[in-house]
Amino acid sequence: MANFWLGPIASGRGYRLHGFDEIGSTSTEASSAAASGDVGEVWYAALRQTAGRGRRGRAWETPSGNLAASLMIVPDCDPAIAATLGFVAGVALNRALAATLPAGLVKHGIDGANRVALKWPNDVLADGAKLAGILLEAQKLPDGRHAVVIGFGVNIVSAPSGLPYPATSLNDLGAGVSAETIFAALAEEWVVAYELWDHGQNVGDILRLWRASAAGIGAEVAVARDGDVIRGIFESIDDAGRLIVRGNDNSRIAITAGDVHFGVTATARA
Numbered sequence: 001m002a003n004f005w006l007g008p009i010a011s012g013r014g015y016r017l018h019g020f021d022e023i024g025s026t027s028t029e030a031s032s033a034a035a036s037g038d039v040g041e042v043w044y045a046a047l048r049q050t051a052g053r054g055r056r057g058r059a060w061e062t063p064s065g066n067l068a069a070s071l072m073i074v075p076d077c078d079p080a081i082a083a084t085l086g087f088v089a090g091v092a093l094n095r096a097l098a099a100t101l102p103a104g105l106v107k108h109g110i111d112g113a114n115r116v117a118l119k120w121p122n123d124v125l126a127d128g129a130k131l132a133g134i135l136l137e138a139q140k141l142p143d144g145r146h147a148v149v150i151g152f153g154v155n156i157v158s159a160p161s162g163l164p165y166p167a168t169s170l171n172d173l174g175a176g177v178s179a180e181t182i183f184a185a186l187a188e189e190w191v192v193a194y195e196l197w198d199h200g201q202n203v204g205d206i207l208r209l210w211r212a213s214a215a216g217i218g219a220e221v222a223v224a225r226d227g228d229v230i231r232g233i234f235e236s237i238d239d240a241g242r243l244i245v246r247g248n249d250n251s252r253i254a255i256t257a258g259d260v261h262f263g264v265t266a267t268a269r270a
Contacts, residue, residue, distance in 0.1 A: 003019070003180050007184050010188055010190070013041075013191055015043060021046065021047055022048040022064075026044040026052075026068045027070040034072050041071065043069060044070045047068075048065075063160070065179060066153070069151070069186065073194075075199065077200045081203070082138060082148050084200060085194075086122050088206055089152065091206055093134065093186055095193070121257070124154075126168050130165060131154065132152065132155065135151040155167060193206065207237060207241060216234045221233065224258055225255065225258030230253055232245040
């Protein structure tokens with residue numbers, strides 16, 4: 001039986017929560033709420049998800065005991081600024097993991113190989129394998145504003161099989177933490193990061209925090225986008241949230257979307 005809860009920060013700010021043992025898609029529920037006139041802020045969380053989705057419409061399986069959670073908000077900002085909420089989500093999730101996992105697992109700084117770290121644009125890696133993913137979706141409301149749904153999927157007890165990339169779970173890492181505990185920490189850390197973001201006025205501060213927990217800075221990288229593959233060194237994330245790759249000719253390429261692969265995987269998969 002699911003036992004999700006909101007901590008004192010989130011509940012004190014008026015966030016609401018709907019918890020489920022099983023659901024089709026937390027993001028679909030959140031989007032439906034927005035379409036029905038709910039203006040947030042409201043969480044939907046489940047231990048099992050049967051019709052989840054990831055980037056580019058890919059299926060994302062959430063076996064029983066894992067965490068699927070989606071937050072619906074209506075931010076007071078331009079849609080282009082709202083797109084940076086993915087970085088807010090990454091910072092919040094990384095901090096939540098840092099608050100709940102054994103010491104040494106979560107990355108602090110750019111040299112933390114084999115620790116939990118953020119992968120551009122919206123994944124969390126552990127030992128180079130996918131531990132969690134984030135998906136940002138937006139929909140226009142009748143009053144002209146945009147609702148944003150931020151979906152989180154965290155592999156708690158098991159990782160999905162049959163993926164085109166390695167995946168892992170907290171159980172694989174030896175971390176005996178429940179989905180409910182991770183969710184409660186995430187909901188608290190979201191409020192802190194979201195208030196720092198402050199309607200997009202402090203995007204630079206969020207990006208600095210994101211970079212400090214980034215995987216692969218300085219590593220060989222290949223980015224697959226629009227049927228093309230860009231190879232080089234992952235230099236940084238710029239102030240617009242774009243991935244900066246330094247090519248073999250020392251050119252700097254700014255990438256807004258694509259699938260990122262590091263090191264040997266870059267050559268094998270991209």
